[in-house]
Amino acid sequence: xxxxxxxxxxxxxxxxxxxxxxxxxxxxxxxxxxxxxxxxxxxxxxxxxxxxxxxxxxxxxxxxxxxxxxxxxxxxxxxxxxxxxxxxxxxxxxxxxxxxxxxxxxxxxxxxxxxxxxxxxxxxxxxxxxxxxxxxxxxxxxxxxxxxxxxxxxxxxxxxxxxxxxxxxxxxxxxxxxxxxxxxxxxxxxxxxxxxxxxxxxxxxxxxxxxxxxxxxxxxxxxxxxxxxxxxxxxxxxxxxxxxxxxxxxxxxxxxxxxxxxxxxxxx
Numbered sequence: 001x002x003x004x005x006x007x008x009x010x011x012x013x014x015x016x017x018x019x020x021x022x023x024x025x026x027x028x029x030x031x032x033x034x035x036x037x038x039x040x041x042x043x044x045x046x047x048x049x050x051x052x053x054x055x056x057x058x059x060x061x062x063x064x065x066x067x068x069x070x071x072x073x074x075x076x077x078x079x080x081x082x083x084x085x086x087x088x089x090x091x092x093x094x095x096x097x098x099x100x101x102x103x104x105x106x107x108x109x110x111x112x113x114x115x116x117x118x119x120x121x122x123x124x125x126x127x128x129x130x131x132x133x134x135x136x137x138x139x140x141x142x143x144x145x146x147x148x149x150x151x152x153x154x155x156x157x158x159x160x161x162x163x164x165x166x167x168x169x170x171x172x173x174x175x176x177x178x179x180x181x182x183x184x185x186x187x188x189x190x191x192x193x194x195x196x197x198x199x200x201x202x203x204x205x206x207x208x209x210x211x212x213x214x215x216x217x218x219x220x221x222x223x224x225x226x227x228x229x230x231x232x233x234x235x236x237x238x239x240x241x242x243x244x245x246x247x248x249x250x251x252x253x254x255x256x257x258x259x260x261x262x263x264x265x266x267x268x
Contacts, residue, residue, distance in 0.1 A: 017063050024056035099142070104165050106141040107177060112185050112233040114138055115178055119234060121158050122171070129156045175250055178234050182254035185235075196223040197235075197255055198262050200247040209243035 027049045033039045034046065041049070110118070113134040120127045121144070129135045129146075130153055138144045143162040148155035158166070170177065186197065199206055208224035220243075227245045230236070237246040247255075 017060075020056045020059045020063070023052055024060060027052045027056070100161055100165065103142055103159075103161055104169065106143060107165070107170055108180070110138075110177070110181060112181050112230065112235060115181050116233045117144070117156065118158075118166070119174070119178075120238075121156070122166075122174075126155050126157050128153045178248075178250045179254055182234065182251050183258060186254055186258040193226045194259070196226045198259055199223070200252055200255055201259070201262060203247075204252075205244055205246040207244045 030039065030041065031046070031049050031053065034041050107118075111134070114137060117127060117129055117134060117138060126147075135144075135146075135154060135156065138156070139146065142159055144156045145159050146154040146156050166174075186194070189197070206223065206227070208221045208227055210219055210221075224243065227236075231240060231245070234248055235251045237248050240246070
């Protein structure tokens, strides 16, 4: 009796579904055979078998309910997972569009030095850029990245987004971006520097150095000090030849716009 009770207690703790099915099946077969007189079992064994049948049947029903619950729970989790993935994809797309628009808008605010770097990057994939405010600003706008960094210069390239924006939107408007930046520059330039640029109203190129035969050397004009500060900008056509500065067509147009009265005076 005690042995049967221990077996029953042990089996009630069995959680394996296949084991419970096996116990239930064997108990049912033995009880069926006993009822038909095919086997003989005592009353204690019959009680144990009936107890096993009841316990395992409960466990089987519980297991089936658990499977059904797990199935629907899994379906719900998958549904929530898909909804979360869709939401994340939507947010990622929204953030990508915002980032793209921010970069596109940044192009409208670039100055004459920054646009010069962009202009050079149209000709080649990498350019050497001196460390400074222009480089820092372009990197902060995510317009360029620098795969190689040196002590004074960095090798700059367009980011994938900036390159796509330029190719699909802004290269065809680049002259307009240059003109707007040049107008902003000439509107804020100091009068003593402006007079040197106004010389381009009557000329396409200006040489800032001449050979002085009397002194046996070279002489620099005052405009060399000014022009050299903007040699690497969109003001001048590239490449430059020695100390001869050739005005960029858009720059001359901006000078004529900003210094309209002086332009009218020069043109009569």
